[in-house]
Amino acid sequence: MASSSKAEAIICGKEDILRRLQRETTCSSCCSALRVMIQRPLPQLSLLETFVSHEDAAGYVLKANLASPKSLEDACAKFPLHEWLKNCQPLKRDKRCPMHANSRHIFNSADLWEDMWAEMSETQKQEICAVNAEELHDKLWQHCTDKHHLCKDCRNNVMWAYDKLAKKEGTPVGTEAEQELASLQAYFDVDESKEGCICVHTTALPTILYHYEDTLAEESENNTKGRHAPTRQAGLSEMLCVVGRLLLRKVLTSYQSSLEEEQNQQLLVRLVLSHFQAQALERQALHNMASLLEEDSTQPKGGGGASKRKLKKDRRAKREELAAEAQSEGVTWDEDQELLLLKQMGWSICVGAPSATGSGGGAGSGSGAVGGQGDERVSNGSNDGASGEYHDAAGSHSDASMVLHLELDDTGEEDSTLREKLQLTPEEWNAWEEQKEGLEEKRSRIRAMLKQRFEDWAVRPNARSLVGNHMSLLAS
Numbered sequence: 001m002a003s004s005s006k007a008e009a010i011i012c013g014k015e016d017i018l019r020r021l022q023r024e025t026t027c028s029s030c031c032s033a034l035r036v037m038i039q040r041p042l043p044q045l046s047l048l049e050t051f052v053s054h055e056d057a058a059g060y061v062l063k064a065n066l067a068s069p070k071s072l073e074d075a076c077a078k079f080p081l082h083e084w085l086k087n088c089q090p091l092k093r094d095k096r097c098p099m100h101a102n103s104r105h106i107f108n109s110a111d112l113w114e115d116m117w118a119e120m121s122e123t124q125k126q127e128i129c130a131v132n133a134e135e136l137h138d139k140l141w142q143h144c145t146d147k148h149h150l151c152k153d154c155r156n157n158v159m160w161a162y163d164k165l166a167k168k169e170g171t172p173v174g175t176e177a178e179q180e181l182a183s184l185q186a187y188f189d190v191d192e193s194k195e196g197c198i199c200v201h202t203t204a205l206p207t208i209l210y211h212y213e214d215t216l217a218e219e220s221e222n223n224t225k226g227r228h229a230p231t232r233q234a235g236l237s238e239m240l241c242v243v244g245r246l247l248l249r250k251v252l253t254s255y256q257s258s259l260e261e262e263q264n265q266q267l268l269v270r271l272v273l274s275h276f277q278a279q280a281l282e283r284q285a286l287h288n289m290a291s292l293l294e295e296d297s298t299q300p301k302g303g304g305g306a307s308k309r310k311l312k313k314d315r316r317a318k319r320e321e322l323a324a325e326a327q328s329e330g331v332t333w334d335e336d337q338e339l340l341l342l343k344q345m346g347w348s349i350c351v352g353a354p355s356a357t358g359s360g361g362g363a364g365s366g367s368g369a370v371g372g373q374g375d376e377r378v379s380n381g382s383n384d385g386a387s388g389e390y391h392d393a394a395g396s397h398s399d400a401s402m403v404l405h406l407e408l409d410d411t412g413e414e415d416s417t418l419r420e421k422l423q424l425t426p427e428e429w430n431a432w433e434e435q436k437e438g439l440e441e442k443r444s445r446i447r448a449m450l451k452q453r454f455e456d457w458a459v460r461p462n463a464r465s466l467v468g469n470h471m472s473l474l475a476s
Contacts, residue, residue: 010067010279013059014038017271025088029100033264034271047265048272051075062276069284072277081270087263099263106252113209113248116255122202124258128250129200131243133166136198139242148227150238157235165193180232187240205247211237212244342450 021034042048042055052060066072088097102109109116117125144150144158164181165188184190187208189199200208215237219227229235419429 008067009064010062010276010283011056011058011060012062012272012275012279016059017268017275020271020275021088021267024085025090025097026095027088027090027097027100029096030088030264030267033100033260034268037264037268045265045268047269051269051273051276060272066276067280069277069280072273072280076270076273076277079266079270079273081274084266084270088267099260103256103260106249106256110248110252113251114206116251117206120251120255120258124254125202125205128247128254129202129205131198131200131246133194133196133198136243136246137162137166139246140239143238143242148238150227150229154229154235157229157232158238159235160232161236161239165190165198180236183233183236187243200243200247205251208240208244209248209251211240212248215241215244 018031018034018038022031025031037045042052042060048060051063051066053063054061066075087099090097090101094101120128140158140162144155150158161184164184181190187201187204189201192199227238229238419426422429424432
């Protein structure tokens with residue numbers, strides 16, 4: 001049972017998605033980041049963990065409740081791959097995507113540190129405020145010697161604050177020493193700081209960065225790099241400048257890392273879901289093919305040909321049945337149907353035209369015609385002669401042609417007046433004109449076809465009457 005469930009599970013190989021990304025983008029940083037991401041344990045990939053049940057030697061295993069093509073289609077619609085791959089494409093001559101290319105010029109966004117700091121979580125802020133003591137010592141010594149060339153007394157005032165935080169000095173004695181310690185505690189957590197790490201208050205970080213920015217602005221205005229730290233308070237100020245630069249870099253790099261982490265996790269999830277969807281569709285296609293083959297194998301040989309012959313025979317029988325019903329109902333092409341059809345097409349009776357009724361009623365009275373309606377045709381079987389089926393069809397044709405005429409649309413009004421009345425724009429008016437021309441052309445074709453039908457209908461009884469006369473002469 002376990003082996004069958006494992007065979008049905010959809011698995012995404014880690015190397016497969018890595019090769020897929022290498023085909024889609026030329027950004028080496030994106031490929032390297034994905035290679036690192038697939039080596040991390042699944043609990044660290046919070047976004048991927050919502051779709052993957054676990055991972056094994058073969059790769060990521062899809063959750064059972066998401067194994068249907070519809071569920072994967074909805075998930076891929078929420079996390080589309082092709083739209084996200086545009087973020088991983090290098091721009092112009094760059095060899096890396098915009099996200100990774102920006103990491104080299106991170107200090108270009110230094111003026112946005114306030115927004116970055118506001119978006120960070122409390123955990124990120126605490127990690128940023130934990131400054132490495134050894135790194136801070138190196139930066140302080142470089143600041144005092146190489147950059148500003150402070151004298152020995154000034155250097156001692158600057159390094160005093162560091163020694164106090166690194167627990168290299170004992171408890172201060174005296175009012176002045178207590179004040180100096182209080183000013184130091186306003187920025188640093190002296191109790192939590194130890195030899196390897198110096199802790200900055202998260203609430204004091206903006207103040208330290210503002211102090212660093214003001215010092216840089218003052219230095220650029222005075223155009224001088226020489227500074228002094230004659231007191232411990234001045235030494236603390238110099239130390240805050242060094243700490244401010246370290247914290248600014250940590251804020252920028254941490255924010256950039258969080259953006260890259262988000263992009264990498266999104267990319268990983270979209271690649272895995274796309275792979276899952278392709279496998280699900282492939283399995284569904286194979287299942288459908290197997291079911292079709294099974295249906296074909298269950299049908300007897302020759303069944304397909306026999307069914308086609310049967311369908312053809314049924315269609316022919318249906319046509320014959322419809323023809324018999326039409327013949328039994330006595331459906332004929334009479335003047336009433338012609339008038340109704342032509343009226344629907346736009347034809348109408350001319351004012352003052354001779355009435356179609358009674359035009360030949362006397363001629364058909366002796367043959368069983370319905371005289372009250374003026375119909376000159378005789379019902380089938382009411383006349384012994386072949387010519388009795390139709391009576392003076394040519395005369396009926398001429399009467400019908402006199403009665404009917406083409407009634408065109410009223411074109412007495414000007415185009416502009418009609419357009420203003422209908423409140424149409426010139427483009428809409430031209431569109432209706434084109435549609436009208438198409439309908440008039442269609443009506444002309446139908447009129448020509450109907451005229452030919454009338455001519456065939458008028459000639460056919462005459463031909464039958466000639467054949468009947470010829471047969472009677474032969475009989476005599």
